[in-house]
Amino acid sequence: MYYEGLDKFDRVYLSKVFTDTEVPEGVLGMGNVSYGGTGFFYDRAPSLPEEAEHCMTDYHLYDRWVQEKLDAGARRSDFQFYLDYSIGFLSRGCFRKCAFCVNRNYDRVCMHSPLEEFLNPERKKICLLDDNFLGHPRWKEMLDALKRTGKPFQFRQGLDERLLDDEKCRELFSARYDGTYTFAFDDVRDAGLIEKKLILARKYTDVRLRFYCFCGFDREDVWDGAFWRDDVFGLLERVELLMKYGCLPYVMRFGRYRESPFWGMYVTIARWVNQPGLFCKKSLREFGEMNGRRSACFKYLDDFERRFSEAAYFYDLKFEKVCALGADGRGEES
Numbered sequence: 001m002y003y004e005g006l007d008k009f010d011r012v013y014l015s016k017v018f019t020d021t022e023v024p025e026g027v028l029g030m031g032n033v034s035y036g037g038t039g040f041f042y043d044r045a046p047s048l049p050e051e052a053e054h055c056m057t058d059y060h061l062y063d064r065w066v067q068e069k070l071d072a073g074a075r076r077s078d079f080q081f082y083l084d085y086s087i088g089f090l091s092r093g094c095f096r097k098c099a100f101c102v103n104r105n106y107d108r109v110c111m112h113s114p115l116e117e118f119l120n121p122e123r124k125k126i127c128l129l130d131d132n133f134l135g136h137p138r139w140k141e142m143l144d145a146l147k148r149t150g151k152p153f154q155f156r157q158g159l160d161e162r163l164l165d166d167e168k169c170r171e172l173f174s175a176r177y178d179g180t181y182t183f184a185f186d187d188v189r190d191a192g193l194i195e196k197k198l199i200l201a202r203k204y205t206d207v208r209l210r211f212y213c214f215c216g217f218d219r220e221d222v223w224d225g226a227f228w229r230d231d232v233f234g235l236l237e238r239v240e241l242l243m244k245y246g247c248l249p250y251v252m253r254f255g256r257y258r259e260s261p262f263w264g265m266y267v268t269i270a271r272w273v274n275q276p277g278l279f280c281k282k283s284l285r286e287f288g289e290m291n292g293r294r295s296a297c298f299k300y301l302d303d304f305e306r307r308f309s310e311a312a313y314f315y316d317l318k319f320e321k322v323c324a325l326g327a328d329g330r331g332e333e334s
């Protein structure tokens with residue numbers, strides 16, 4: 001409905017973050033419409049002019065839309081980022097050049113905005129969108145600025161756990177953090193390093209940590225049967241390692257997982273893992289059985305195990321047994 005009447009404006013600026021966000025037909029072709037952002041151009045999105053990039057965020061842009069949703073009975077918590085948070089980037093970019101990432105053309109992490117540029121004193125929390133905050137040499141200076149506000153803050157993107165050291169652990173885990181610390185564990189080949197840093201992190205905190213686990217992306221661009229099998233096992237191996245240290249995986253699937261002969265496994269594992277209440281109580285096998293022997297997810301698990309008997313080991317892993325912290329390890333997840 002907010003696309004109605006666009007022709008009445010001299011200029012309309014349209015942006016989107018995600019490629020799968022729909023824009024009604026004809027809008028992009030209108031003479032008064034300019035559009036940009038990663039949702040349209042992915043890693044080739046042109047930068048905004050400096051004066052647009054570095055102006056104070058208009059936190060009232062969505063007021064009318066949010067109010068309509070609330071009036072219609074929506075939960076306030078579903079709109080908390082519109083209502084309660086100052087949102088911005090302290091740094092941008094990354095040096096890792098992951099092939100699937102919108103940041104793959106960057107060479108390093110750069111300072112982006114000073115905190116005061118997007119901090120609204122009336123908002124009680126802060127949300128950071130930084131791509132790889134810990135990868136900037138001045139991370140501590142930025143973290144200190146966040147701490148000085150006295151407001152709880154969170155990093156929305158997965159932090160780079162591989163960069164943790166004693167100082168970073170001490171500073172990060174003593175902060176007034178908002179919600180669950182979230183890191184990324186995108187590649188099973190990093191398992192050794194991830195585990196080393198988990199051991200380090202556990203010297204400083206026993207709260208539940210969450211890890212985004214990206215899957216369904218072949219870095220060598222070989223989308224054959226062996227890749228799909230190994231990718232599923234790679235995901236299960238990451239889940240096991242995270243269980244061991246009392247961490248919660250969160251499965252994120254690259255769109256091409258749908259091409260996999262085992263696409264149902266990705267769906268089933270994600271449904272199990274991404275519901276922490278279930279994940280902490282039930283093994284993957286129990287999760288399948290809970291859905292019923294006639295359910296699609298039971299069938300996917302059964303088919304996969306018939307083909308690859310070694311899957312049984314992973315199916316029977318149970319968080320409360322594998323987790324070194326015990327099933328009650330502290331955390332904020334409900």
Ligand code: SF4
Binds near residue numbers: 093094097132
């Ligand atoms: S580490 Fe994260 S931000 Fe950096 S390139 Fe890889 S996916 Fe992107």
